[in-house]
Amino acid sequence: MVVLDGVNKRFGALHVLRDIDLTVARGEVVAVIGPSGSGKSTLCRTINRLETIDSGAITVDGRPLPEEGRELARLRAEVGMVFQSFNLFAHKTVLENVTLGQIKVRRTPREKAERTARALLDRVGVGGQADKYPAQLSGGQQQRVAIARALAMEPKVMLFDEPTSALDPEMVNEVLEVMRQLARDGMTMIVVTHEMGFARSAAHRVVFMADGRIVEQAPPARFFGSPRSERAKDFLSKVLHH
Numbered sequence: 301m302v303v304l305d306g307v308n309k310r311f312g313a314l315h316v317l318r319d320i321d322l323t324v325a326r327g328e329v330v331a332v333i334g335p336s337g338s339g340k341s342t343l344c345r346t347i348n349r350l351e352t353i354d355s356g357a358i359t360v361d362g363r364p365l366p367e368e369g370r371e372l373a374r375l376r377a378e379v380g381m382v383f384q385s386f387n388l389f390a391h392k393t394v395l396e397n398v399t400l401g402q403i404k405v406r407r408t409p410r411e412k413a414e415r416t417a418r419a420l421l422d423r424v425g426v427g428g429q430a431d432k433y434p435a436q437l438s439g440g441q442q443q444r445v446a447i448a449r450a451l452a453m454e455p456k457v458m459l460f461d462e463p464t465s466a467l468d469p470e471m472v473n474e475v476l477e478v479m480r481q482l483a484r485d486g487m488t489m490i491v492v493t494h495e496m497g498f499a500r501s502a503a504h505r506v507v508f509m510a511d512g513r514i515v516e517q518a519p520p521a522r523f524f525g526s527p528r529s530e531r532a533k534d535f536l537s538k539v540l541h542h
Contacts, residue, residue, distance in 0.1 A: 301326045301488045302347060302457055307356035309342055316342045318512040320356070324457075324490060329483045331499035331520075332492045334509035335535060340492040343509070344461045347490065348379040361456055377405050380450030380458045384466045386442040388434040388449070394421065395430040398449045406453065413452075420448040424478045440471030444478055451482075458482065460491040476502075496539055500524055508532045 302324040309317035316339045324330050332340045345351040346358060349365050349372060358365045360379060366372045388397050398417035402408040408416070421427045424444040426437070434442050443463060450458060460479065464472045476498050483489060483502045493499060499506050499520060506523040508516045508531075516529045524540070527533050 301328075301361055302490065303357075303359045304343075304346075305357045305359075307343075307346065307358060308354045309339075309346060309351060310354055316512050317346070317353070320514060322507065322514065324488060326488055327486045328505065329487075329489045329491065329503045330505050330507055331503035332490065332507045332509060333494065333496070333499055333535075334515075338509040339512040340509050341461050344381075344459050344490060344492045347457070347459055348376050348381055350381070373405060377401070377453045378456045380453060380455035382443070382446050382450055382458070382460045382463045384462045386434065386439070386446045386466075388442055388445060390434055393431055393433055394426070394437070394445050397434070397445060398452050401449065402452050416452055417448070420451050421445070423451075424448045425474070438471060439467045440474045443467065443471075443475045447475075447478055447482075457488045457490065460489065460493070462492050462494065464493070464495055494539070496524070508535070510535070 304320050304322040307317055307320040320343060332343065334340055342351055346353050360375060366375055392400065395414060395417055398420060399410065399413040402413035402416060403410055418427065418430060421430055424447055426441050426444050429437055429441060437445065464475050467475065472495065476495060479491065479498065480502045503520055505517055506520050507514055508523065510531045516523065516527060516532050524536065527536060
């Protein structure tokens with residue numbers, strides 16, 4: 301579903317992605333973990349062209365990433381993205397936030413868009429908040445609305461860039477549970493996260509990055525049980541509290 305082939309990205313002198321090769325199958329959940337500054341978020345952002353790449357190739361569902369214009373808008377509709385900060389429109393209600401893309405990009409009639417939006421808000425557990433504004437919701441509720449908004453575009457892939465890092469600890473689980481349910485439903489997901497419990501329980505594969513490279517990738521049981529690289533062993537010794 302998603303293929304990165306020899307992808308490189310620089311910010312000036314900083315080489316943030318180095319020869320990245322990654323293939324994600326349809327229905328697969330891949331957790332991308334690693335220390336800060338390892339290139340995880342940049343990797344995520346290249347897949348829907350929020351960041352351009354310097355060399356290499358990226359395809360989604362067999363098609364190369366478009367450069368710009370209408371084709372790029374269409375791709376972004378097919379590749380849902382959920383950010384650290386919820387990026388909801390503050391002056392629009394929850395319902396309006398979830399219907400906007402359907403109406404503007406997908407050209408869905410408003411009535412149908414609203415039906416879809418209400419069903420998705422129910423699905424992520426915030427159906428009762430449809431007429432409120434984002435500022436009236438908790439962080440966990442806002443992030444679940446952001447997930448519903450991405451799902452409303454019927455994406456082929458969902459990208460999550462540290463979706464729980466801006467949340468209070470007690471709100472983290474409600475968002476992770478929505479993501480676990482999406483995984484169980486067969487959504488193709490690439491999740492940049494520091495939630496090791498989620499990576500262990502919901503991912504089919506863990507991709508460990510450091511210094512702009514994919515150092516190691518393996519099923520969760522193998523990665524957490526017996527990491528092969530010294531870099532991964534060192535990282536896990538710092539983040540896993542026994």
